Amino acid sequence: MRARFAVASAAAVIALFLAMMLSLELGREIGAMQTSESRAGVGVVDGVVSAVLALLLGFVFSGAMARFDQRRQLIVQQAIAIRTAWQRVDSLPPDAQAEIRTNFRRFVDALLASYEDSAGSAPAAAITRAQEEVWSRSVAACVAPDGERARMLVLPSLNEMFAAVERERLARRIHPPAVISVMLALMSLLAALVAGFTMANSGTHKWLLDVAVAAIVSLVIYVIVQIEYPRLGLVRVDPFDRALVELRAAMGGQ
Numbered sequence: 001m002r003a004r005f006a007v008a009s010a011a012a013v014i015a016l017f018l019a020m021m022l023s024l025e026l027g028r029e030i031g032a033m034q035t036s037e038s039r040a041g042v043g044v045v046d047g048v049v050s051a052v053l054a055l056l057l058g059f060v061f062s063g064a065m066a067r068f069d070q071r072r073q074l075i076v077q078q079a080i081a082i083r084t085a086w087q088r089v090d091s092l093p094p095d096a097q098a099e100i101r102t103n104f105r106r107f108v109d110a111l112l113a114s115y116e117d118s119a120g121s122a123p124a125a126a127i128t129r130a131q132e133e134v135w136s137r138s139v140a141a142c143v144a145p146d147g148e149r150a151r152m153l154v155l156p157s158l159n160e161m162f163a164a165v166e167r168e169r170l171a172r173r174i175h176p177p178a179v180i181s182v183m184l185a186l187m188s189l190l191a192a193l194v195a196g197f198t199m200a201n202s203g204t205h206k207w208l209l210d211v212a213v214a215a216i217v218s219l220v221i222y223v224i225v226q227i228e229y230p231r232l233g234l235v236r237v238d239p240f241d242r243a244l245v246e247l248r249a250a251m252g253g254q
Helices: 002-032 042-091 094-116 121-143 145-171 178-199 207-228 238-251
Strands: none
Touching: 002 178, 002 207, 042 094, 042 145, 042 178, 042 207, 042 238, 094 121, 094 145, 094 238, 121 145, 178 207
């Protein structure tokens, strides 16, 4: 999954870069065919289009960073909730703890597996099965005569743990609407077209300027995409995932 994402995102940014280069060249060709009078005022249009593109890039980048920070916070909350629930299993009757802890480990293992394949259905199904096992076994232990004292400790902590895990899983699906991505790509091409038209006033063909404009916009969009998918791209949340890995190691077992 990560390899496919890396190839797809790299191909997309290269395609955008080439498309912007073509748009710059097309704008220059169109501008060269116009008279000085017909090109009057194009600088104003260039400024407006560039400002809209900059505003859109800033808006999308800011949103991506906000979602990235939120995901890190959710991972921390998830790890804390799992640790708390694991500790409160101690309050259950001793004869029920071993089986519940085994199911608990399976639940955390399934959760860690979902980090590797965040888009797959198999890890999600494994999480659901393990969650149901932990819950059903815990409820059975709590309703037993000797489990009454643990009821107010274990069941609320399990509810909070399941809710924290679900919030983190759903947060992975939160991304800007597709229309924003389409608008961003179209505005990039339009800005390149108008910039090429404006640069037709200069007598020399400045390839370095063309490459710089296309590369800067393409790279910013590439970074935004990487931030939007922190379990697949270059910008990752692995340092925060390590907290859950360490917690699973402390649980022992297989």
